[in-house]
Amino acid sequence: RKEVEQDPGPFNVPEGATVAFNCTYSNSASQSFFWYRQDCRKEPKLLMSVYSSGNEDGRFTAQLNRASQYISLLIRDSKLSDSATYLCVVIRGGGSYIPTFGRGTSLIVHP
């Protein structure tokens, strides 16, 4: 089982839709969680960190469920410009602090 797993999609949604992605992780010692966005094989860029209590940034909401070992990203009122690949990143604890990426979930927002 991969350490970080994501549904590759693609998720194909109309503008204005709400869409949610999940990401599961296998290492219970994982301590930090992030969502990155990647456009067309360009470099990944941080979208948002994921905090234990859940956090929101405009149309984006991230949540962490430690008991079930998954994180989620909710996008409300989807825009055409949201079309991208969303990468889940998990950082192990225990001193090594190695960032591990999921394979990414592709989102296509159409008019």
Place this chain on the structure above:
Amino acid sequence: NAGVTQTPKFQVLKTGQSMTLQCAQDMNHNSMYWYRQDPGMGLRLIYYSASEGTTDKGEVPNGYNVSRLNKREFSLRLESAAPSQTSVYFCASSLGDGGREKLFFGSGTQLSVL
């Protein structure tokens, strides 16, 4: 502010040739990383350097070597390139302060090995 600078952007090699990918950051970051990205595989860690003077293997280190030349620079070397090393390579850096900080990426190197 340059951030993470990665060179070259594109490279074509013949099987068996060698090359070095260069990476430099100007953010005084402690940790630096080399990833490769293949279609459908996500980013996989090749090597990382948690701090100046240290390097460690990641998930897919075979066929690669690295050098942390100083705090700013972290290079990746392919001694004898193979077609399986055709990929997009990303260098990244982070502050290295307990694993809670974000990664900054270079713009990537598209490498083709014929």
